[in-house]
Amino acid sequence: MIPSPRLVVGNWKMHGLREQSTRLARAVAEGAEALPDDVRLVLCPPFTQLASVHGIINAAGPNTLLHLGAQDCHTTSSGPHTGDISADMLSDLGVQYVILGHSERRQAHGETDALIRRKVEAAEAAGLIPIVCIGETMEERLEGRTTTVLATQVEGSLTDNFNGVLAYEPVWAIGSGSVPPIEELERTLSLLHGLLQSRLKMDDIRVPILYGGSVTPAQAPTIFSIGSLGGVLVGSASLEAKSFLRIAESASLRLSAQPLSGPYRS
Numbered sequence: 001m002i003p004s005p006r007l008v009v010g011n012w013k014m015h016g017l018r019e020q021s022t023r024l025a026r027a028v029a030e031g032a033e034a035l036p037d038d039v040r041l042v043l044c045p046p047f048t049q050l051a052s053v054h055g056i057i058n059a060a061g062p063n064t065l066l067h068l069g070a071q072d073c074h075t076t077s078s079g080p081h082t083g084d085i086s087a088d089m090l091s092d093l094g095v096q097y098v099i100l101g102h103s104e105r106r107q108a109h110g111e112t113d114a115l116i117r118r119k120v121e122a123a124e125a126a127g128l129i130p131i132v133c134i135g136e137t138m139e140e141r142l143e144g145r146t147t148t149v150l151a152t153q154v155e156g157s158l159t160d161n162f163n164g165v166l167a168y169e170p171v172w173a174i175g176s177g178s179v180p181p182i183e184e185l186e187r188t189l190s191l192l193h194g195l196l197q198s199r200l201k202m203d204d205i206r207v208p209i210l211y212g213g214s215v216t217p218a219q220a221p222t223i224f225s226i227g228s229l230g231g232v233l234v235g236s237a238s239l240e241a242k243s244f245l246r247i248a249e250s251a252s253l254r255l256s257a258q259p260l261s262g263p264y265r266s
């Protein structure tokens, strides 16, 4: 059974100096106190702000819904890799989740499925929960190759005993203001569920599937009307505490009183 809390992950990307990050994390921590415990918030600041955000999460106390995530890690635990950060280092800092294979890293840093898989292995070995991103480009979508692209990414990026989180982020939806039509998203989620079953050779899949790409407070209730959705990966809207918290409210089944449905919530 998938963990019942829905994940609302804020990927701050390369945004945030000290003052702004501290203010944002404090505001989210304060707002999180009012949320029901069927949501879990994960803040993924840049590496430079992990320690201060960790301090704020710690100060929020043991029952906080807030967790700490990073945006990448290296494939090995230490060594001569100038400028890189290992999963062990993240874990040592109190990080619990790590985003891997984001399309911005696949595109700007040439990350391949094979490399991402090695990062997933490193994250798992360090006790971190990997959030692996997959998604098709607009060109691939227009060529009708979405299914093949997703199948290849699921096959190549995940480990055999993967027990993390999968984030479906159509590359064309990121930062574009466009979200796939809800019926299409529902179909893709069910496709991904099938791909996970065959990749992990298991019928009872417990890997939460998140959606990411232009998630806003206005779009969130429609997106979360898909009962099987494990959560969302939020970029721009996570940089504003109010928006991020409103998205988290929509994620709560208790607050939205949606009927439970789908493979994860039976």
Ligand SMILES: O=C[C@H](O)COP(=O)(O)O
Binding pocket: 011, 102, 169, 173, 174, 175, 176, 212, 213, 214, 215, 233, 234, 235, 236, 237
């Ligand atoms: O990791 C987050 C995604 O890239 C989505 O970013 P966005 O919400 O700004 O479209």
